[in-house]
Amino acid sequence: MKTLIIGSGPAGYTAAIYASRSGLEPVLYEGNLPGGQLTQTTEVDNFPGYPEGTTGNELMEDLRAQAERLGADIRMGVVTKVNFSLDGTSPHHVTVDDGTELDTDTIIISTGASAKYLGLDDEKKYAGMGVSACATCDGFFYRKKTVAVVGGGDTACEEAQYLATLCKKVYMIVRRDVLRASEAMQRKVRETDNIEILWNTQVRGLYGTDGVEGAHLSTGQDLAIDGLFLAIGHHPNSDIFRPAIECDAEGYIKVKHPTTETNIPGVFACGDVADPIYRQAISAAGSGCHAAMDAHRYLMNKG
Numbered sequence: 060m061k062t063l064i065i066g067s068g069p070a071g072y073t074a075a076i077y078a079s080r081s082g083l084e085p086v087l088y089e090g091n092l093p094g095g096q097l098t099q100t101t102e103v104d105n106f107p108g109y110p111e112g113t114t115g116n117e118l119m120e121d122l123r124a125q126a127e128r129l130g131a132d133i134r135m136g137v138v139t140k141v142n143f144s145l146d147g148t149s150p151h152h153v154t155v156d157d158g159t160e161l162d163t164d165t166i167i168i169s170t171g172a173s174a175k176y177l178g179l180d181d182e183k184k185y186a187g188m189g190v191s192a193c194a195t196c197d198g199f200f201y202r203k204k205t206v207a208v209v210g211g212g213d214t215a216c217e218e219a220q221y222l223a224t225l226c227k228k229v230y231m232i233v234r235r236d237v238l239r240a241s242e243a244m245q246r247k248v249r250e251t252d253n254i255e256i257l258w259n260t261q262v263r264g265l266y267g268t269d270g271v272e273g274a275h276l277s278t279g280q281d282l283a284i285d286g287l288f289l290a291i292g293h294h295p296n297s298d299i300f301r302p303a304i305e306c307d308a309e310g311y312i313k314v315k316h317p318t319t320e321t322n323i324p325g326v327f328a329c330g331d332v333a334d335p336i337y338r339q340a341i342s343a344a345g346s347g348c349h350a351a352m353d354a355h356r357y358l359m360n361k362g
């Protein structure tokens with residue numbers, strides 16, 4: 060096999076589209092979340108090409124259909140193990156959860172990253188109905204409304220500031236009595252009039268009839284909000300590739316920018332699993348294109 064793609068989010072399907080068109084005859088394993096993270100949301104308003112917006116499911120079905128039409132072999136299954144050929148002289152050996160074993164000259168890793176949640180039942184109950192883990196994605200739907208951001212690190216401060224430009228009021232719910240964010244970031248938060256920090260506070264639950272109307276707090280108070288944004292980190296799905304594949308301290312796969320090359324010849328990484336910064340569908344799709352082109356170039360150079 061020339062190219063194996065692991066993951067079926069925007070990065071994986073876009074890699075499949077490009078790899079199919081350049082004759083790499085890719086096989087793609089979907090994993091246990093076919094279509095990736097966008098299938099967990101309702102409206103998607105910021106993916107180019109949909110003037111009226113679309114839904115996460117529709118967008119991912121379109122990408123899948125396009126990859127299939129061009130010849131990608133899309134299979135159900137989770138990759139459980141990879142024995143990498145560290146010098147690129149022999150194929151990489153891959154195991155799938157149904158027992159399939161296969162050899163491939165190149166691998167495109169597009170396994171995404173999972174947002175961390177608090178673990179409350181109410182987060183699932185109100186998913187897409189007031190609970191979000193991405194201010195850039197969903198902030199627009201809360202213009203002139205009141206929201207809360209959970210977390211005290213740089214990401215939480217950045218998300219709070221972004222939301223403060225759109226929303227009437229932003230609460231930051233911080234577990235401790237300090238922010239973990241950089242001093243510069245903390246200063247910006249303090250200087251933003253419509254951000255209020257609730258120290259030593261945790262969310263215990265949510266309430267609302269057709270969506271979030273408020274949060275029950277550990278202080279005993281009920282806080283009226285229209286949306287709750289989690290900003291307590293992400294977990295890149297890179298565990299099965301480590302330690303052979305080099306990752307940063309948080310587990311994001313390191314690539315040789317501006318390419319998608321990893322430290323192992325013939326292995327490329329794209330999308331959220333290699334992106335601690337942007338984590339958007341369009342940037343994932345863009346890097347999926349790069350990964351397929353990098354894989355093609357690698358095989359051409361190898362002859």
Ligand SMILES: Cc1cc2nc3c(=O)[nH]c(=O)nc-3n(C[C@H](O)[C@H](O)[C@H](O)COP(=O)(O)OP(=O)(O)OC[C@H]3O[C@@H](n4cnc5c(N)ncnc54)[C@H](O)[C@@H]3O)c2cc1C
Binds near residue numbers: 299
């Ligand atoms: C609720 C929510 C709403 C969002 N809204 C927006 C939005 O409006 N606009 C926007 O641009 N972005 C949005 N995002 C972010 C966007 O979804 C991600 O940036 C994007 O999906 C990342 O794409 P990806 O292909 O890197 O990975 P993912 O979409 O995370 O897909 C990863 C894929 O890898 C597969 N996989 C994982 N491990 C294995 C394995 N071992 N074997 C095989 N397959 C595996 C999974 O099954 C999955 O198919 C949202 C995210 C969430 C969670």
